[in-house]
Amino acid sequence: MLRSARDGLLVALSLGWMSGALAAQGVPPGTLPPVPVPMANPITPEKALLGKALFWDEQLSSTNSVACGSCHIPSAGGADPRSLLADDSLHPGADGLFDTPDDVVGTRGVIRSFASGAYESAEPFPMREQVTDRQAPSMINAAFSPTLFWDGRATASFVDPVAGEVVLLAGAALESQAVGPPVSDVEMGHVGRDWDQIVAKLSAVQPLALASDLPDALADFVSGRDYPSLFAEAFPGNAEVSATNIAMAIATYERTLLSVGTPFDNFLQGIPGSLTPLQNQGRQVFVGQGRCVACHGGPLMSDNQFHALGVRPPNEDLGRGAITGLPVDNGRFRTPGLRNVQLRAPYFHNGSMPTLADVVDFYDRGGDFPQNQDPLINPLGLTQQQKDALVAFLETALDDPRVPAELPPFDRPTLSSESGRRPELFASGGVGSGGFVPRAVAVEPPLIGSPAMTLGLADGLAGAPVLLGVDLQAGAPNIFLRHTPFLLGATPAMHFYPAGTLVGNGPGEGATSLTVAIPEDPELAGVEIVLQWFVIDPGAAGGVAGSDGTRLEFFAAN
Numbered sequence: 405m406l407r408s409a410r411d412g413l414l415v416a417l418s419l420g421w422m423s424g425a426l427a428a429q430g431v432p433p434g435t436l437p438p439v440p441v442p443m444a445n446p447i448t449p450e451k452a453l454l455g456k457a458l459f460w461d462e463q464l465s466s467t468n469s470v471a472c473g474s475c476h477i478p479s480a481g482g483a484d485p486r487s488l489l490a491d492d493s494l495h496p497g498a499d500g501l502f503d504t505p506d507d508v509v510g511t512r513g514v515i516r517s518f519a520s521g522a523y524e525s526a527e528p529f530p531m532r533e534q535v536t537d538r539q540a541p542s543m544i545n546a547a548f549s550p551t552l553f554w555d556g557r558a559t560a561s562f563v564d565p566v567a568g569e570v571v572l573l574a575g576a577a578l579e580s581q582a583v584g585p586p587v588s589d590v591e592m593g594h595v596g597r598d599w600d601q602i603v604a605k606l607s608a609v610q611p612l613a614l615a616s617d618l619p620d621a622l623a624d625f626v627s628g629r630d631y632p633s634l635f636a637e638a639f640p641g642n643a644e645v646s647a648t649n650i651a652m653a654i655a656t657y658e659r660t661l662l663s664v665g666t667p668f669d670n671f672l673q674g675i676p677g678s679l680t681p682l683q684n685q686g687r688q689v690f691v692g693q694g695r696c697v698a699c700h701g702g703p704l705m706s707d708n709q710f711h712a713l714g715v716r717p718p719n720e721d722l723g724r725g726a727i728t729g730l731p732v733d734n735g736r737f738r739t740p741g742l743r744n745v746q747l748r749a750p751y752f753h754n755g756s757m758p759t760l761a762d763v764v765d766f767y768d769r770g771g772d773f774p775q776n777q778d779p780l781i782n783p784l785g786l787t788q789q790q791k792d793a794l795v796a797f798l799e800t801a802l803d804d805p806r807v808p809a810e811l812p813p814f815d816r817p818t819l820s821s822e823s824g825r826r827p828e829l830f831a832s833g834g835v836g837s838g839g840f841v842p843r844a845v846a847v848e849p850p851l852i853g854s855p856a857m858t859l860g861l862a863d864g865l866a867g868a869p870v871l872l873g874v875d876l877q878a879g880a881p882n883i884f885l886r887h888t889p890f891l892l893g894a895t896p897a898m899h900f901y902p903a904g905t906l907v908g909n910g911p912g913e914g915a916t917s918l919t920v921a922i923p924e925d926p927e928l929a930g931v932e933i934v935l936q937w938f939v940i941d942p943g944a945a946g947g948v949a950g951s952d953g954t955r956l957e958f959f960a961a962n
């Protein structure tokens with residue numbers, strides 16, 4: 405069945421400790437086959453916990469602002485719930501222009517930055533979080549896919565990205581995938597980031613320092629230890645913090661994220677009353693007139709093959725064709741599994757369908773673009789009642805209840821981006837040249853002892869001098885001032901720091917950033933300050949344009 409399961413190099417583990425854990429939670433075993441595991445990366449509880457720590461640690465990004473989990477949230481079925489706020493999550497698509505039909509609803513990564521921490525303001529995402537050019541598919545049940553990504557470019561044999569040697573021969577698409585995001589300068593990394601830099605950073609930080617509400621098992625595992633000690637426990641005999649071990653640990657964690665126990669699983673096991681009459685009618689459309697099961701069959705509800713449905717013209721995103729170079733593959737994407745699908749909106753590789761009803765309408769009309777289209781995609785002639793039933797089946801019969809509730813193994817820490825630890829912006833700016841209000845940019849959490857935290861300013865008058873003002877009335881002045889020798893001047897309420905001149909061309913186009921080290925002073929914990937940028941702009945009232953305000957509170961690592 406699964407290509408990897410046939411592979412003689414794989415052991416289809418019976419998963420002693422995991423199935424035990426599932427049984428302990430009273431969850432029926434469902435209909436999934438045993439998870440395929442590469443022989444040289446067996447699952448151990450310690451490795452899975454290390455992988456979980458890494459997956460949820462925003463310190464894996466250059467900017468301390470993005471974890472794997474930022475884009476893969478369990479309660480969103482393993483996709484990115486922020487994508488629904490399309491404004492921030494829009495990619496301009498192949499033509500590079502926003503508000504055209506090829507736009508993609510993607511997921512937000514890092515602001516473009518350099519190793520120094522400095523931000524670069526570059527189109528199409530000037531001084532804001534860059535957006536991926538595809539939707540984030542789920543890490544849940546990804547362990548079963550012989551290849552990963554929409555185009556299958558993460559392959560079964562895993563090559564150590566540093567040594568360039570094959571480490572795992574087969575069944576290792578998860579490992580292959582995991583070494584991508586940390587060095588991607590859109591998803592998690594600065595421009596030119598390499599594994600030496602990632603390993604050096606991880607070796608120096610306190611694991612999960614930015615996260616809060618750690619699940620007990622994870623908190624017990626980390627318990628004040630550093631990453632080198634955690635790697636030593638997870639990889640006895642080969643203890644180093646390395647790209648390969650990072651990938652192996654994350655993949656091991658992902659091999660524990662298996663969703664079972666859906667109403668549909670229960671139905672397949674013959675448990676009476678598992679599906680409502682409407683869901684059952686939808687199931688019949690799914691396997692009958694809808695022909696869905698031709699590609700979404702089997703326990704994963706995916707054939708893991710590549711098909712062109714006609715979501716968009718193939719030339720906008722070649723999909724599989726860009727990997728194989730075969731014209732016949734242009735516009736083909738890997739069939740996603742449908743477990744937990746209702747949590748994962750918006751749908752398709754480009755996030756173009758906001759709801760499952762939209763998806764069903766799309767199939768019913770036989771797709772939108774005929775080029776290269778799969779012969780199975782034809783008008784279906786479903787009645788509205790059949791469509792409603794199909795939607796009901798997709799929406800309510802395919803959820804593992806532990807996923808939306810984020811119960812183990814889908815439990816997780818709270819990210820700093822989800823908590824009050826991320827700086828808060830509030831409107832208080834004043835208009836400058838061209839009618840633009842300078843825009844403060846603050847996404848990095850103010851962790852005490854952090855060697856680099858970057859703040860940005862955009863939308864000001866290019867070439868104009870800029871100052872960063874610190875409002876000390878909101879904070880505890882004496883503690884803060886201990887560490888601030890570079891004061892330019894002060895009013896009773898504000899201290900000013902010179903921050904150079906804005907780079908760019910013309911009004912509203914100037915931008916800059918300031919990277920500061922946050923002193924290792926425990927007394928800073930809980931100190932709140934308010935920041936505001938001031939652009940010396942002759943076109944502004946009084947000659948100064950102020951930015952939005954930024955409120956931040958310093959915090960200590962957990």
Ligand code: HEC
Binds near residue numbers: 511586
């Ligand atoms: C900025 C958002 C973002 C971050 C951060 C991110 N991902 Fe993803 N992830 C995506 C997108 C987008 C895709 C699909 C890309 C494609 O197919 O071209 C993806 C694909 C995947 C897949 C493949 C799923 C499938 O069915 O093909 C897995 C597994 C995955 N990511 C795990 C991870 C891990 C592990 C990390 C951290 C090391 C991570 N992601 C970091 C956005 C993100």
Ligand code: HEC
Binds near residue numbers: 695698715751764
């Ligand atoms: C020819 C194979 C094929 C058939 C038949 C098919 N699908 Fe799909 N399905 C796919 C592929 C491939 C994708 C991803 C396409 C893309 O993103 O461009 C997909 C995507 C989806 C998605 C979006 C999932 C996500 O995570 O974005 C849903 C929901 C879905 N299909 C449901 C159905 C239903 C319901 C039917 C029957 C009416 C059906 N499919 C028939 C191959 C198929």
